[in-house]
Amino acid sequence: MKTLVPNYYKKFRCIADKCRHNCCVGWEIDIDDDTLGYYADLSGDFGKKVRQNIDFDDECPHFILKEGDRCPFLATDGLCEIIKRLGEDALCDICTDHPRFRNFFSEHTEMGLGLCCEEAARIILSYDEPFELVPTDEDFAVCLDDQEKEMFDEREELFSIIRDRSVSVFERMERIASKYSFELQDLFPEKLKDLYLSLERLCEKWTDLLLAITSFDINKSILSDKKYSVCFEQLLCYLIFRHFVDGMYDDRYAPRIKFAISGVLLVANLCDNVNCADLDIFEISRMFSSEVEYSQENLDKVFDSL
Ligand code: SF4
Numbered sequence: 001m002k003t004l005v006p007n008y009y010k011k012f013r014c015i016a017d018k019c020r021h022n023c024c025v026g027w028e029i030d031i032d033d034d035t036l037g038y039y040a041d042l043s044g045d046f047g048k049k050v051r052q053n054i055d056f057d058d059e060c061p062h063f064i065l066k067e068g069d070r071c072p073f074l075a076t077d078g079l080c081e082i083i084k085r086l087g088e089d090a091l092c093d094i095c096t097d098h099p100r101f102r103n104f105f106s107e108h109t110e111m112g113l114g115l116c117c118e119e120a121a122r123i124i125l126s127y128d129e130p131f132e133l134v135p136t137d138e139d140f141a142v143c144l145d146d147q148e149k150e151m152f153d154e155r156e157e158l159f160s161i162i163r164d165r166s167v168s169v170f171e172r173m174e175r176i177a178s179k180y181s182f183e184l185q186d187l188f189p190e191k192l193k194d195l196y197l198s199l200e201r202l203c204e205k206w207t208d209l210l211l212a213i214t215s216f217d218i219n220k221s222i223l224s225d226k227k228y229s230v231c232f233e234q235l236l237c238y239l240i241f242r243h244f245v246d247g248m249y250d251d252r253y254a255p256r257i258k259f260a261i262s263g264v265l266l267v268a269n270l271c272d273n274v275n276c277a278d279l280d281i282f283e284i285s286r287m288f289s290s291e292v293e294y295s296q297e298n299l300d301k302v303f304d305s306l
Contacts, residue, residue, distance in 0.1 A: 001106065001109050001110045002107065002108040002109070002136075002137060002140050002142055002145060003108065003110070003135070003136045003137070004108060004109075004110045004111070004133040004135055004136070004140070005110070005111050005133065005134060005136055006112055006113070006114065006124075006131060006132070006134075006238075006241065007127070007129055007131070007133075007134050008111065008119050008123050008124060008127040008129075008130045008291065009076040009111070009113060009128070009134075010253055011123050012099075012113050012120055013119070014117075014119065014121065015118075015119045016079055016080075017077055017078030017079055018078075018080060019078070019118060019119065020118060020178050021117075021118050021290075022074065022078060022122050023069065023098050023099065023116075023117060024071035024072070024073075024079040025069055025070050025074065025081065026069045026202070026240040029061075029062055029063050029071065029092065029095060029149060030060040030061070030062045030063065030092075030094060031061050031062060031063070031094075031286075032090040032092055032093040032094070034093075035092040035093065036054075036061055036092075037089070038090070039051060039054065042086075045059075045083050046086075046204075049305065050073075050082070052271065053072040053073070061166055062178050075268050076243055077217060080095075081285055086217040086253050089187055097118045098114075098117070099113055099114040099116060099117035100112065100113060100114065101113075101114050101242065102107075103242075104247075105142075105144070105148055105246050106142075106143075106144070106148060107142040107143055107144070108140075108142045110241075110245070111134065111229075111239070112242060114242075114289065114296050115235075115238060115286060115288075115289035115293065116286060116293070117286070118282065118283070120280045120287050121192050121283075121286040121289070122282050124234050124235070125230075125234050125235060125236055125239050125281060125282055125285060126231065126234075126282075127230075128230055129167075130163040131159060131162075131163060131231075131233075131234060131237035131238075132278050133241075133242070134178075147248055148248070148295065150200050151244070151245060151247065151248050152282070153201070153288075154244075154253070155240065155241075155245070158176065158240050158244070158257070159237060159240065160288065161176055161179075162176075162233055162236050162237050162240065163233065163237070165229070165233070166211065168191050168223075169223060169232040169236070169264070170218055170223055170224065170230065172233075172236075173236070173261050173265075175232075175265065176257060177260065177261070182254070182258060184261070185216040186257055187261055187262040187263060187265055188216050188269075188306070189213045189216060189262075189265055189266045190213055190214065190215045190216060190268075190269075192262060192266070192305075193210065193213045195301075195302065196210050196213075196234060196266070196292075197210050197211075198240070198300070198301070199291070199292060199295070199298040199302070200222075200295055200297060200298055201291055202290065202291055203287070203291070205287070206287050206291045209270050209273070209274065209279075209284070210289070212270075212273045212274070213266075213269055213273065213275060215267075215271070216265070216268075216269050221269070221272050222268050222270055222271045223265075223268040224251050229282060231281050231285075232268065233266075235236070235263070235264050235267060235285055236260055236261070236264050239259065239260035239263050239264070239293075240256075240257070240260050241257045242293075243259065243260065243262075243293075243299075244256050252303050253306045254306075255302075255303040255304075256303065258306040259299070259303060259306060262302075262306065263288055263293070264286070266288060267285050267288055270284045270288075271284055283303050294296055
């Protein structure tokens with residue numbers, strides 16, 4: 001399958017034991033059939049240990065999380081015991097893939113890095129070159145069907161507005177709002193605070209941040225600080241890249257555009273409201289992603305409301 005990836009894609013390397021939000025904590029990992037068969041045949045004490053830590057009775061067999069919702073194979077040094085003992089090829093599909101995501105089309109796939117991973121967030125937001133999709137193979141020629149062509153043309157227009165560095169990121173968002181006939185002010189975080197607080201939440205810190213949302217003065221905000229314009233441009237490109245294409249299946253293109261813009265406005269507002277070295281733009285964007293973007297239930301609720 002021919003694949004397109006963002007130009008920053010190859011920069012990603014998992015930072016493993018240096019990661020503050022290890023993805024091996026807090027997520028129940030389903031094991032795919034091939035890997036399950038491989039684990040079933042593993043010999044020796046380690047094979048026995050692997051099997052003892054899998055819930056085979058569930059519809060989707062998965063690793064049984066330990067105290068603190070830690071993966072049973074996450075060692076105290078922050079590294080994965082399965083990789084250490086058996087190598088990376090022994091990982092199940094979900095562990096191998098994370099934090100990558102894929103969108104499938106008739107003749108090709110798009111693959112990206114998910115913002116919920118702190119290293120991916122750092123790479124995505126700090127990448128200075130304008131967002132671009134590049135093929136992983138040299139020979140990239142595909143035929144798009146009519147619906148795909150229309151969607152990609154529309155998305156390309158959005159990207160070209162977002163990448164226009166001759167104006168501020170806020171002006172670029174205004175242009176998009178005008179093109180799609182909605183009011184940018186309606187997406188200001190103070191207007192959507194109740195919506196954000198009605199969503200399912202994972203972490204108390206996120207709730208505290210949402211409660212601290214205040215009215216937004218764009219001119220005095222981080223959004224007008226040139227130092228951060230690349231971060232917000234990349235954040236907006238990422239959200240459009242990841243979510244716009246699914247409009248092909250439910251025709252909810254406009255809510256997805258509004259979601260992307262409201263995400264940028266929310267991250268900017270939260271960055272302005274916190275005074276804590278640990279909560280920089282990368283961390284707040286990562287939190288937004290894992291709290292809102294990675295929950296289909298939350299996403300649907302947001303799309304329905306915008
Ligand atoms: S969140 Fe990202 S950097 Fe951290 S352990 Fe997972 S893949 Fe690696």
